[in-house]
Amino acid sequence: MITALIDLNVGNKGKILEIRGGRMVNQRLNDLGLTIGSIVTVKRRAPFAGPIHLLVRGSNLALGRGIAAKIIVQRLT
């Protein structure tokens, strides 16, 4: 199933298909290991529509909601 990263549940894994959004954001996410085809695991989400905490390539990242909404993933589990 294809959704935005923000819509994955805690514990879900997803494979990144596309990153929408500006060049700068794209670049930074890429550098941090969020590349097309990489697998991310959602570890937790902050309440009140806060950021999400995820695991990618062995490193832990926090992504704001707006950014996580622009990352399109294929849900794996």
Added chain:
Amino acid sequence: MKNSNIQKIRVALAGNANVGKSVIFNLLTGLHQHIGNWPGKTIERAVGSVYHKGYEIEIIDLPGIYSLSTYSLEEIISREFILTEKPDVIINVVDGSILERNLFFTLQLMELNTPLILLVNQMDIARSKGILLDFKKLETAVGFPVIPTVATRGIGFTKVLDDIVAIYTGKKKSIPKTTFYGPELEAQISKIQKVLEIKKILPTYPQRWLALKILEEDEEILKQIRRKQKVPFQHFRNDHKQPEEYTDILVFSRALILSLEEFHGHSCGSLITSERYDVVSSILSEVQQIEAKIVPPLRERIDSIILHPILGYFILFVSVTLLLFGVFYIGDTVSSSLLILFENLKPFHVDVFGEGLLSELIWASLEGLMGGISIALPYILPFYLILGILEDSGYMTRIAFLMDRLMHTIGLHGKAFIPCMLGIGCNVPACLGCRILERQRDRTLAIFIVTLIPCTAQTLIIFALVGKFLGFHWVLLLYLLNLLVIIILGKLALKTLPGEPMGLIMEMVSFRKPNTKVVLTQTWFRLKEFIYIALPLIIVGNIILKALEIYEFLDIMNAVLSPVTVTLLELPEEIGIALIFGIFRKELAVILLGTLFGTMDFATVMSPVQMIVFSVVTMFYIPCIATIAALRRELRWKKTLVIVGFEILFAIAIGVVVSRVIQFSSDVGLIF
């Protein structure tokens, strides 16, 4: 020992943020760069030296950087340094527990054709995560020395210095391997490289790296090429010319980029990134093994409590309150006993120095010294100690995560909370710390917020006056008022600088037990700043004050200020001069009050209402001189003057309101 014919080797420390570069820098050079467990502390390069085997090794600590693509100001500093100043050796520090992302940057350094050493740091953490590494194989894969280290314990560093010298003298080889990025990409790289070789546009850069940057359409590089080529802009036409027939290399490369993008369906930049990560993965599959852990490690469990949707906020609130109360309690106890001790000294002084002008001036300087030691230190020391522990544990990034949503209400994102926390210590590093925010607008907003945060000196005024004489609940109330003001003024500032912040992208660093040595040195260096700068200022301030008093200047100055201090704020007239001195160091405002009133028992000279009003005014009235200098550096004069002017007027206004409200409540018997 310094000898002019000693050879100098220039070595740069480069790597991702928070891998331990500054710990290593401090270890090797004996200097004291800011250390903490959150990404983005080092914001400017620092230089130090170490002598080894007859060489002077000059070490340069750089800001953390995730790639050589320009992104933030700090990364530009690092990239420019590496590219244009060409250090003799680059030490690439990586975090052994997050090798995949770290080696991604290593690959980019390898493209620069500079001798490299790979320091795989934080090996203690890596092992505790069950990560096993084969360093020999890694060394063969990359083509240069690989050294495992634990920087906080100083493990592995004699070899680092030996290797630097060995590489410099050619006794050891450091020839980074050329990586292979898949056939389609490689084909285009070599085409561009061929044209670059013919045209010699930017000959000082490594050409393969330059070709990759052209394919990535790195803005900085494209700009440089345009400047060099000076050919009029041409539109791309697919007219089957030979590479060397193109006058504009950018037109030529644009064709290659388009064909690559058509082939893969993604931008060329992300294609290259993916290829790089593929190379890293294939190296790691050879050298890294991860033992699966059955029990979730302690740090995961701590995270699930500290970042819990409800419990997390509760813990945050309790720890901030405890921090304040702890500091208040320790400070108050120690300070009271020191003050008693000090009061008993006065008769001795008269015995020794007698009476008269000189004796009075000596007493004034002693009074300043003792005031600084007995009023300020007892509060400042525990404060910095706790701040240091918080910083080195990794809690800062957790707070940023929890506060992201709330920070959006004032137009910032969670990372802005980190400089705010630093601001509770001192506003100066906090203003500079705002550079962890990506855009100038975000930085300006955050810096304004930071200047509203009570620093240790302002906290000290509140504790030594309101806390001591009215009770801790009044302290809490003042902090809540401060929070309210920050939210309201933050929202107002947002109106003048509208827009959304860029959105949070932050590394959540590993939680770990704070390192005692790191915390203690960090505290000591922050304290040193107080002892070497504030204490002398307090003493000099006291002497000047005495002199002004003796020559009756004080009354004139106080009289000039009295329309504000007395008429508007209903404070004792003496306070005017204290507020003036407070601009130099906020601590002065309360310590000098002792001298002005001739007693430290402020309850006998000020009413409760006056104590509260004075504290509120000092909380906001003007950033201190050092903060103004930091503001000017970060924002330039115009914005600085706007902030300073605004805060003066605001402090008077809120002082007037608070004094009337509290006086009224007290008159009708609600309080006091």
